[in-house]
Structures are given as structure tokens and as C-alpha cells.
Amino acid sequence: MMNLEPGKKIYFASDQHFGAPNPAESKKRETHFIQWLDKIKNDCQILYLVGDLFDFWFEYKTVVPRGHVRLLGKLAELSDSGIKIHFFTGNHDMWVFDYLPEEIGMELHHEPIEREYNGKQFYIGHGDGLGPGDHGYKFIKKVFRNKLCQWLFARLHPNFGIGLANYFSKSSRAATGDNDKTYLGEENEWLAIYAKEKLQEKHYDYFVFGHRHLPLDLTVGENSRYINLGDWISDFTYAIFDGSELTLEECPFKK
16 A cells, blocks of 8 residues: 655556657657656656557567657656656557666556555556457467567567568557447446456456547446546547546647
């Protein structure tokens, strides 16, 4: 259990997909995100980046993807100032290993975690591979998480390997298209279903997920809510916990 310092808050954001759809458009969105980080740094005690910060990321032993210098510098600045940063790998950047934790000082998570702040129970994760259905992706995720498969991919030259991965990343986004922006109804929202199943085991006040690319704030049980953070492609939404309540907000810098 942890209590926030007086006047301090916890911020949550996900699915920035920096690098997509092209460097020029990505840089515009990245600038908005950096402005937002500047805005929150004075009252932020903990920052959760809840997956898919990058549209693709793979760390070779001595090579990392180019770009995002200003973003990484800003995150390092926040970390150096004492802000605790939690980084969740998503389905697009699951191959983050030790570079960002070592360079920036963030804490890396590959699976959902439980935390208690000011007496409130949180369950936090990117959201990919959770809930019913999507067996094809769940199988692919196991393949991508496999150490041998990661080792084999690392044998590819970065120019080819990263180019190939970027192609499949774009194909994945094209396949889902506008489906990510369609509300399926509470009975069909798989992360809401997953949250209700978890509540059979233990009480949580808040389930915080990304991945869905749709801002959602749903009641999933008595005194329990499921918050989906939306994205930084079209929504520019995030969540704030002020020590007593979690709220979903929209970034003022999006236009």
C-alpha cells in the first residue's frame, strides 16, 4: 500500500503508437504528448505508460530504433526529477528489454500488475490477450514472447528486421481499422468481461487498460470501474488519480 504525497497525482496514458503512420505525422503527435508531460510534471508523482508507446520497438544488443529523441529525453527528465515511471509493453512494443529501464530509470512490466494507492485497489495492464476469444493473437503473443524466437529475430540485420516488423505493424492496424472505435456493448467488451471475472477472485476499485483505442468508463461491479485510456492518435485521452477518485480526461493540446 502507498499513499500519495499531498497535492500529488497518478497519471495513466496508453497507445501513443509513435512512429505511425509516418515520421512527420508521428512527430506532431509526439510534440503534443511532450507538451502534456510538461504540463503534468509539477503534480505527477507516478506516471503509468500502459502499452504501445511505440508502434514498433525491438532492441538489438547494440542497436535500438532511431527517432523519439525528444520524447525519451523528456521521460528521462521526469524520471530524474523523482517521478516514478511504469512502462507496460503492449502488443506493438513487446520487445522492450533493458535499454529504456537502464537509460531512463522506468520500471518495466510485461504482465498486468496490482497496486494499492490511498486505500484503492488498482489492476493495471495493457489489455492484449486478456478476456475471452482472440485465440489467434494469444498464440502469436506466445510465439513473440518466446526467447528462441526473439533470439532468431535478433539475428536479422536491423535494416531488414525493423523494416519487416514495421510492415507487419502497419498491416495489423489496417486490419483492425475502425473496429477499434466501435463500442461493442458491455456484454461484448472483452476487457469488461475479464474485469468481472477478476472480481470473482478479489475486489478492485479500478481496472485500468489500454489496447482498446476507445475511451471507456464502465461500472463492472459494486464500487468497481473499468477505465480504458483510449489512444493518442485521435482521442488524446488519459486518466488521473488524485488520491480519492480516478477520472478520464482529454488532453487540451490535441488541436
